[in-house]
Amino acid sequence: MAIDSSLAEMHWKHDLLGSIEVGIVVLDKKYNVQVWNQFMENHSNIVPGMIQDKCVFDVFPDIDKDWFMRKAEPAFTLKSPVFVIWEQRPYLFKFDCNRPITSPVSHMYQNITIFPLASLSGAVEQICIIIYDATNEAINRLGVQELNAQIEEISRIDTLTTLLNRRYWLEQFDLEFKREKRTENPSSLMILDIDNMKGINDTYGYPAGDTIINGLGKVIEKATRETDVCCRYEGQKFAVLMPDTPVANVEFLAQRIRRLVEKFTVVHDQINLNFTISIGIAGFIPTYTECSQWFKVADNALRQAKEAGRNNVFVAE
């Protein structure tokens, strides 16, 4: 009778281990496999007989042995469970992901729990690892993260020129202005505007005007440093913030950009288009209380460059 009931118990335990939708692995103190359930067999194609009493690190050399032993140690010594989520480490056992071919992931993401298995004497001679398939959660989370990154990128970039857009640039300008207020470094602001844009649009059409705007964006990007903060401010107007750069250096650069543009030819619908720009420059002054004052001074310098006949650079006093 006793044999019957223990057989029955073995039977239902076997069924339970077989049907449960999580991986169950029992390891002894030498990390030799004692239990390997159906889930593990299905995903690894290793039947229990092949892995029984084998060291898990020998069968799965991909497992970072030092890391795993450090993680498992508290289960043996402190008798406390350990949790590792996929965001800390994507997986313990590298299993293929049985998702459609269009799925963005190629392996199963896993959450794992390691808990101690105490014997009747209370000593922990074995640990049990439970492996949960967290792939769906990971796909959703990673998808959202990627989408957020794309949205953030889009919200910073001007689509016509791929320079920063006005909103993001103004945020950076304000931050830089606050930094300048503390450090009083000789930084400069340059505003560039295409001359006679209305005439260009009227003569060649709005798309041709767009091609010119795009071309100027490329010239600005090429001529400035990575630390300069460049944007298409609005329409045919661009702004470049140049941290730690005195006005004298910027005037030299502005003249170079002006000459580059003068010689630059944009091709639109097989028509060669030439254009010029005017540039206003203003250095940071510590008495400014708001960044808009600085911008206004540079914008006035631009207006004076236009009034002086266009294709000009004007530096604010």
Ligand SMILES: Nc1nc2c(ncn2[C@@H]2O[C@H](COP(=O)(O)OP(=O)(O)OP(=O)(O)O)[C@@H](O)[C@H]2O)c(=O)[nH]1
């Ligand atoms: N193609 C194109 N044109 C634009 C864009 N944004 C603004 N414009 C045009 O730029 C022109 C600006 O005209 P104005 O402010 O009179 O300046 P302008 O003709 O460039 O003359 P000056 O600045 O005085 O040299 C207008 O005709 C706008 O329609 C744009 O994104 N693409």
